[in-house]
Amino acid sequence: MSRELSAVLGHIEKISELELDGVAPTSHVIDVVNALRPDEPRPSLPRDVALANAPEPLEQGFGVPSPGAS
Amino acid sequence: MTELLDLTAAQAISRIQAGDLAAGEVFETYRERAAADDLNAFTWVADPAPDGVPSGAPLAGIPLAVKDLFCTEGVPSQSGSKILEGYRPPYTATAVEKLTRAGATLLGKTNQDEFAMGSSNENSAYGPVRNPWDRERVPGGSSGGSAAAVAAGLAPWALGTDTGGSIRQPAALCGIVGLKPTYGAISRYGMIAFASSLDQAGPFTRDVTDAALVLRHMVGQDPCDSTSLAFPEEIALPQGVDLRGLTLGVPQELTGDGIEPGVREAFNATLALAEQLGARVETCSLPHAPHALSAYYLIAPAEASANLARFDGVRYGLRVEGDDLLGMYTQTREAGFGAEVKRRIMLGTYALSSGYYDAYYGRAQQVRTKVAEDFRAAFERFDLLVTPTAPSVAFRLGEKVDDPLAMYLNDVCTVPMSLAGIPAISIPNGLSDGLPVGFQLCGPAFSENRLLQAAYVLEQALDFDGSAARR
Numbered sequence: 189m190s191r192e193l194s195a196v197l198g199h200i201e202k203i204s205e206l207e208l209d210g211v212a213p214t215s216h217v218i219d220v221v222n223a224l225r226p227d228e229p230r231p232s233l234p235r236d237v238a239l240a241n242a243p244e245p246l247e248q249g250f251g252v253p254s255p256g257a258s
Numbered sequence: 259m260t261e262l263l264d265l266t267a268a269q270a271i272s273r274i275q276a277g278d279l280a281a282g283e284v285f286e287t288y289r290e291r292a293a294a295d296d297l298n299a300f301t302w303v304a305d306p307a308p309d310g311v312p313s314g315a316p317l318a319g320i321p322l323a324v325k326d327l328f329c330t331e332g333v334p335s336q337s338g339s340k341i342l343e344g345y346r347p348p349y350t351a352t353a354v355e356k357l358t359r360a361g362a363t364l365l366g367k368t369n370q371d372e373f374a375m376g377s378s379n380e381n382s383a384y385g386p387v388r389n390p391w392d393r394e395r396v397p398g399g400s401s402g403g404s405a406a407a408v409a410a411g412l413a414p415w416a417l418g419t420d421t422g423g424s425i426r427q428p429a430a431l432c433g434i435v436g437l438k439p440t441y442g443a444i445s446r447y448g449m450i451a452f453a454s455s456l457d458q459a460g461p462f463t464r465d466v467t468d469a470a471l472v473l474r475h476m477v478g479q480d481p482c483d484s485t486s487l488a489f490p491e492e493i494a495l496p497q498g499v500d501l502r503g504l505t506l507g508v509p510q511e512l513t514g515d516g517i518e519p520g521v522r523e524a525f526n527a528t529l530a531l532a533e534q535l536g537a538r539v540e541t542c543s544l545p546h547a548p549h550a551l552s553a554y555y556l557i558a559p560a561e562a563s564a565n566l567a568r569f570d571g572v573r574y575g576l577r578v579e580g581d582d583l584l585g586m587y588t589q590t591r592e593a594g595f596g597a598e599v600k601r602r603i604m605l606g607t608y609a610l611s612s613g614y615y616d617a618y619y620g621r622a623q624q625v626r627t628k629v630a631e632d633f634r635a636a637f638e639r640f641d642l643l644v645t646p647t648a649p650s651v652a653f654r655l656g657e658k659v660d661d662p663l664a665m666y667l668n669d670v671c672t673v674p675m676s677l678a679g680i681p682a683i684s685i686p687n688g689l690s691d692g693l694p695v696g697f698q699l700c701g702p703a704f705s706e707n708r709l710l711q712a713a714y715v716l717e718q719a720l721d722f723d724g725s726a727a728r729r
Binding site for chain 2: 192
């Protein structure tokens with residue numbers, strides 16, 4: 189996998205050739221401002237439905253192994 | 259029954275509404291074909307016909323195949339990954355919900371590259387999909403199952419998602435229509451995320467009219483997706499007989515080196531056809547397009563590396579026990595993610611890591627700005643830009659599987675539009691050596707009506723016959 193990743197990075201490094209000083213980065217392409225909905229309580233998923241796919245439902249929550257000593 | 263398979267979805271809807279065809283018969287015909295699928299296009303097929311299509315619903319009960327990564331309540335939604343094996347979501351994606359409300363019925367879930375990462379559908383944990391034009395070849399990806407199902411007449415139409423070409427490229431390789439709408443036009447709520455600033459849902463159909471019909475019922479703002487926007491106008495069903503008054507730009511960077519000769523010939527022939535139909539066709543330039551692929555393969559893996567952190571064996575999906583919590587996480591991910599997903603998570607975390615962030619992710623976002631500016635400048639001179647959809651016809655199964663870079667180069671013509679967030683459509687552009695070729699048109703944000711109109715006129719003139727793949 190390291191050989192494959194090196195080939196990909198070699199190709200990607202072409203962008204270092206570009207002159208990009210002062211160019212603003214784009215994280216979102218469409219010009220929108222924050223879209224907030226009214227802060228009103230609504231019903232959420234029933235607990236049993238939310239837990240239905242859990243590998244280890246435990247005391248009405250998600251069971252996980254101990255974080256261990258580290 | 260053969261006659262039914264020859265109908266487009268819009269034609270079938272007309273017959274149903276006229277009382278000449280029963281919606282149940284359409285569903286059952288396709289359900290039987292999907293259940294007998296030997297392309298591995300489906301990962302799940304509906305059992306009995308769902309009842310309760312709203313009377314008078316515009317989509318009249320026409321069955322819809324849905325890419326695995328759309329959450330569908332109570333129905334397996336695994337995004338092609340072992341880490342989500344058996345996952346049945348408690349809710350349905352907005353795009354699917356809207357189409358169901360308009361009268362589409364869920365026919366099945368389709369195979370895909372794991373988490374939509376791939377261009378051949380060979381990265382699925384559920385096995386590769388075969389191309390109905392040649393079963394030794396790939397259908398393209400990542401929405402390969404949806405494309406193969408529609409091309410083979412196992413579904414009248416299907417949903418896919420496109421992050422860097424995952425609708426358009428498989429549509430091209432399978433000889434059907436694939437549309438990636440403007441980013442934000444369709445809610446992403448309930449789509450299992452790959453790269454959130456790029457992912458967009460869209461239709462696979464046999465023709466442009468069907469694509470417009472699906473799109474019409476998918477668009478709209480959704481309170482559950484803060485990046486979704488109200489579409490500024492109704493999606494019209496396309497019509498028209500010529501392209502008079504339309505100016506088409508041909509970006510030299512996406513139509514030269516690296517495009518195989520048969521694909522280029524077909525492309526040039528269609529440019530000549532567009533001129534005969536009245537369009538003005540001129541060469542143009544997208545100077546940063548050659549760097550788009552590099553930027554994409556930094557931005558998409560970076561976003562994926564964050565999105566995929568949710569698969570940790572705690573709330574859903576696979577869990578492999580370890581000595582402690584960290585051991586459980588690593589064992590689960592080691593067993594649950596395939597090689598390409600691991601590759602991209604590593605690329606993404608590398609690009610985001612302290613010390614490399616500015617050189618990789620930061621620069622990639624700046625390149626994204628330049629790519630979008632190139633398109634804006636081009637659209638001041640041209641109504642639409644056109645390119646081949648993919649640089650080659652469908653390649654052989656296994657041919658590129660050991661060479662990720664060669665695989666990534668499949669996306670060279672589709673990635674720039676994704677970075678710019680603009681709509682693009684691929685239509686069938688004849689055959690090269692018996693295999694389908696795609697012709698791509700793209701336009702400014704929210705120009706879907708103009709795009710569909712031009713694609714429709716070209717489609718009528720090209721008169722492509724895809725029936726050989728529907729035997």
